[in-house]
Amino acid sequence: FWCTMASPQVEKLVLREGYGSQPEPEQRVSIQYVASLEDGTVFDDSRALGKPFTFRVGVGDVIQGLDVAVRSMRVGEVCRAVIPPELGYGDRMFYDLIKAQSVLVFEIELAYIDWDEK
Numbered sequence: 001f002w003c004t005m006a007s008p009q010v011e012k013l014v015l016r017e018g019y020g021s022q023p024e025p026e027q028r029v030s031i032q033y034v035a036s037l038e039d040g041t042v043f044d045d046s047r048a049l050g051k052p053f054t055f056r057v058g059v060g061d062v063i064q065g066l067d068v069a070v071r072s073m074r075v076g077e078v079c080r081a082v083i084p085p086e087l088g089y090g091d092r093m094f095y096d097l098i099k100a101q102s103v104l105v106f107e108i109e110l111a112y113i114d115w116d117e118k
Contacts, residue, residue: 010068011082015107018077023113025058029070030112038103043095052111063088066106073110081106 023029030052035044046053055061057071065083073079083104085091091100098104 009084010065010087012069012072013080014077015080016076016078016109018074018110020075021113022074023057023071023110025071026056028054028056028114029110030054030114031070032109032111033066034107036105037098038105041097043097063104065104066108069106069108070110073108075110075113078107078109081108 031054032046032052033044034042034047036042057067061067062070063083065081065087068087069079069081069083083106085101085103088102088104089098089100093100
């Protein structure tokens with residue numbers, strides 16, 4: 001199912017349900033993801049790098065749209081999040097691949113929430 005979160009909106013399609021609680025602000029999480037442009041061009045892939053990506057939610061470690069999507073997830077959940085430019089890189093270019101005002105598409109799996117660290 002599709003759901004819309006935040007304003008401007010992140011569109012999220014749950015591909016596999018997760019379990020348990022959602023991460024709380026400042027908790028460390030680990031995700032696997034594939035990040036692409038609207039046309040399907042992949043610009044980042046944590047699985048290809050051989051390890052999950054770990055960050056703290058709600059503190060600005062990642063682009064806002066990715067943070068919003070992950071904060072709504074549960075461990076084991078897989079989703080596709082469509083992130084508008086305002087919650088991505090906005091007017092900034094990112095390397096030569098991501099142009100200003102690009103819509104980003106992330107397929108995300110929430111692999112782990114560190115309940116001991118906050």
